[in-house]
Amino acid sequence: MSxxxxxxxxxxxxxxxxALLVAGISLALFWAPEDVDQGILQKIxxxxxxxxxxxxxxxxxxxxxxxxxxxxxxxxxxxESYTAVHMGVIFGVLTLVTGSIWAKASWGHWWVWSERQxxxxxxxxxxxxxYFMLRYSTDPGPRRARTSAVYALFGVALIxxxxxxxxxxxxxxxxxxxxxxxxxxxxxMFLTFCVCLAGMLALGGGLYLLELAGKRADASLQELRERLx
Amino acid sequence: MTGYLSDVxxxxxxxxxxxxxxxxxxxxxxxxxxxxxxxxxxxxxxxxSRLAAGGMLWIALLFTALLALVRAFVGExxxxxxxxxxxxxxxxxxxxxxxxxxxxxxxLFAEAVALPAFxxxxxxxxxxxxxxxxxxxxxxATVGTLLGAMAAATRARELLLPLLFLPVALPLVVGGVGAxxxxxxxxxxxxxxxxxxxxxxxxxxxxxxxxxx
Numbered sequence: 001m002s003x004x005x006x007x008x009x010x011x012x013x014x015x016x017x018x019a020l021l022v023a024g025i026s027l028a029l030f031w032a033p034e035d036v037d038q039g040i041l042q043k044i045x046x047x048x049x050x051x052x053x054x055x056x057x058x059x060x061x062x063x064x065x066x067x068x069x070x071x072x073x074x075x076x077x078x079x080e081s082y083t084a085v086h087m088g089v090i091f092g093v094l095t096l097v098t099g100s101i102w103a104k105a106s107w108g109h110w111w112v113w114s115e116r117q118x119x120x121x122x123x124x125x126x127x128x129x130x131y132f133m134l135r136y137s138t139d140p141g142p143r144r145a146r147t148s149a150v151y152a153l154f155g156v157a158l159i160x161x162x163x164x165x166x167x168x169x170x171x172x173x174x175x176x177x178x179x180x181x182x183x184x185x186x187x188x189m190f191l192t193f194c195v196c197l198a199g200m201l202a203l204g205g206g207l208y209l210l211e212l213a214g215k216r217a218d219a220s221l222q223e224l225r226e227r228l229x
Numbered sequence: 230m231t232g233y234l235s236d237v238x239x240x241x242x243x244x245x246x247x248x249x250x251x252x253x254x255x256x257x258x259x260x261x262x263x264x265x266x267x268x269x270x271x272x273x274x275x276x277x278s279r280l281a282a283g284g285m286l287w288i289a290l291l292f293t294a295l296l297a298l299v300r301a302f303v304g305e306x307x308x309x310x311x312x313x314x315x316x317x318x319x320x321x322x323x324x325x326x327x328x329x330x331x332x333x334x335x336x337l338f339a340e341a342v343a344l345p346a347f348x349x350x351x352x353x354x355x356x357x358x359x360x361x362x363x364x365x366x367x368x369x370a371t372v373g374t375l376l377g378a379m380a381a382a383t384r385a386r387e388l389l390l391p392l393l394f395l396p397v398a399l400p401l402v403v404g405g406v407g408a409x410x411x412x413x414x415x416x417x418x419x420x421x422x423x424x425x426x427x428x429x430x431x432x433x434x435x436x437x438x439x440x441x442x
Contacts, residue, residue, distance in 0.1 A: 124396075
């Protein structure tokens with residue numbers, strides 16, 4: 001793929017994200033019915049859950065690129081995996097913040113340990129923060145790429161295991177919207193949610209491509225400088 | 230297969246012989262875990278429940294294990310032993326398995342003192358607790374050895390290992406504390422077994438990528 005096409009991809013995804021998010025938030029505020037129990041508070045669901053799912057998608061994407069790196073080798077997978085994890089951490093922090101706001105509004109506390117998804121994100125946040133420590137503390141090269149890749153792969157194994165652990169450890173307060181019988185919500189709510197999710201995924205993808213282009217430009221610049229000196 | 234196993238046995242034996250001659254790791258682990266249990270007595274308020282004591286035991290065990298894990302690869306790297314091991318005509322995963330077994334042996338030594346000390350200072354031991362500790366040991370040794378090898382290759386070394394290890398070890402604490410205190414310890418023991426299986430396979434498969442230059 002040429003560089004211009006890649007940058008166009010970022011621009012296209014950003015535009016799609018802007019359109020979908022504006023549409024999604026308008027739908028959430030003006031069209032989707034209010035929740036019977038939680039009223040207006042429930043609207044944060046349309047931001048919180050898509051952000052969380054986008055973070056999962058970014059971590060998964062990072063692990064996939066890490067697997068490709070270990071399988072085939074190549075610098076580009078390292079940069080892609082790193083950028084995806086970077087995006088995942090940003091969306092993960094947003095999940096923690098929006099979840100915390102929801103918890104304060106719903107239950108009166110900024111932090112509720114029994115809210116499983118939030119606790120899981122805290123663990124993941126710690127885990128992936130250590131990923132950055134690991135990266136910054138190793139000299140660049142194929143070894144750093146492989147070590148980071150193995151660590152990123154551990155992350156996707158840790159997500160279900162930690163989730164199971166938290167489920168074992170805690171009681172149930174978090175509203176379970178998605179059960180085995182499908183989503184437990186109104187059709188209008190579900191459609192709004194899907195628009196918001198698509199918008200957030202597009203935003204995540206756009207940011208990922210933009211960041212990747214920036215990092216690639218950085219790397220090329222560094223290479224040029226080294227050649228000049 | 231027998232060749233692989235004899236490689237593993239030789240590598241594990243090497244670590245145990247080195248430890249026997251230098252006595253670097255195990256004595257400090259023993260002293261640390263007993264000191265930690267004494268500190269916890271003063272950290273827990275008067276009249277704390279047995280639940281609190283059970284939780285504290287797991288913190289003590291996890292941090293003691295960190296001592297063994299930090300030592301496991303720092304020495305290898307400083308003395309250049311790891312380069313020799315990598316040149317040896319054996320499968321790279323055998324190095325991981327040998328190291329895991331020696332770490333496991335150190336943990337067992339430390340717990341042979343820690344658990345009686347816990348029984349003496351706090352609560353009598355139950356079979357669920359012992360089974361939980363045995364299963365958690367496997368998880369700590371497998372994941373910890375891999376992360377120890379990762380951390381030893383960085384500039385931060387000892388500093389980095391706890392940061393890498395604690396988030397990954399968190400499910401072990403959940404399983405261990407559950408096995409110690411819950412009414413139905415079976416679920417928690419099964420969870421510990423599942424954790425061991427998943428992370429042992431992952432660590433075994435990925436060790437080669439972490440140590441090769």
